[in-house]
Structure formats: structure tokens, C-alpha cells
Amino acid sequence: MISDLLKKHDLRKTPARIEILELYADTPHAMSHGDVEQQLTEMDRVTIYRTLATFEEKGIIHRAYDGGGVVKYALCHDCSAHHHQDDHLHFSCVQCGNTYCIEGYAIPKIENPKGYTINNLFLFAKGTCNKCRVESRE
Numbered sequence: 001m002i003s004d005l006l007k008k009h010d011l012r013k014t015p016a017r018i019e020i021l022e023l024y025a026d027t028p029h030a031m032s033h034g035d036v037e038q039q040l041t042e043m044d045r046v047t048i049y050r051t052l053a054t055f056e057e058k059g060i061i062h063r064a065y066d067g068g069g070v071v072k073y074a075l076c077h078d079c080s081a082h083h084h085q086d087d088h089l090h091f092s093c094v095q096c097g098n099t100y101c102i103e104g105y106a107i108p109k110i111e112n113p114k115g116y117t118i119n120n121l122f123l124f125a126k127g128t129c130n131k132c133r134v135e136s137r138e
């Protein structure tokens, strides 16, 4: 499945690409460059950096804007190179600090302000994720 994804996006299979993609597929929340680095300690930073940049360019991962200073990425579903369509809500949990893609929660359409044209609109929310909510009840 991972190698199909690389093939679909015209990317050669390399061990680093496969490993990073597997990590994203197995993680339910968005991850920054530093998060990947922490998980894949054997991999050098430059490889991670380049791989994430390639993935973003090819439409495999997208930036999950959460209002924080660190860029986090999450897997795309139906994006292609230079054409991202990840217009869903990103939810950032104030307790665990994780950012989640809320698929199916579309961003409401808003009108262009007079004299301006909107190309991309980002929506993010802060609050408590389901996991932390359940844990705090126990």
C-alpha cells in the first residue's frame, strides 16, 4: 500500500521514503520534522527534511495549520502534485499538543473581501481531543 502510494505519485521507492510514509500512515496525528526525527533516530535530518519537502510537493502530505510556530504535516487523501485539496478542519489539543485532521468537516465558504481574492482558507480549532477527554474522566 505504501509503495503503491509512492508509485501513484511518481516517486521512486527508497527506504527512507517508505519508512517515513509508514510512520505517517501509523500515526493518527500530524507530525513536524522534529517529531519524525524523534521517531526515526537512525535517519539524518537532511534526508527527513528533503523527503517531507518532496512529499508535500507531490501531494502526499499537507501542512496541518494549527496556529503554532512549528509546521506539522499529515497524510493527504486525494491530492496530486501541486494541487492540494485538504480543506478540512485541523484540531489542536491543548492537553497532548497533538494536531488532528478532521476529515469531512469542511471549511464553510466565505465570500471574497472586496478587492481581495481568496486562494486558500485555513481553519483550525483548539480544544481537548477525544483521547484526553476520556483520560481526564477516569
Ligand SMILES: [Zn+2]
Pocket (backbone or CB within 6 Å): 059, 060, 061, 062, 076, 077, 079, 083, 084, 085, 086
Ligand atoms: Zn494534500
Ligand SMILES: [Zn+2]
Pocket (backbone or CB within 6 Å): 093, 094, 095, 096, 097, 098, 128, 129, 130, 131, 132, 133
Ligand atoms: Zn489530546
Ligand SMILES: [Zn+2]
Pocket (backbone or CB within 6 Å): 062, 063, 064, 074, 086, 088, 089, 090, 100, 101, 102
Ligand atoms: Zn489535514
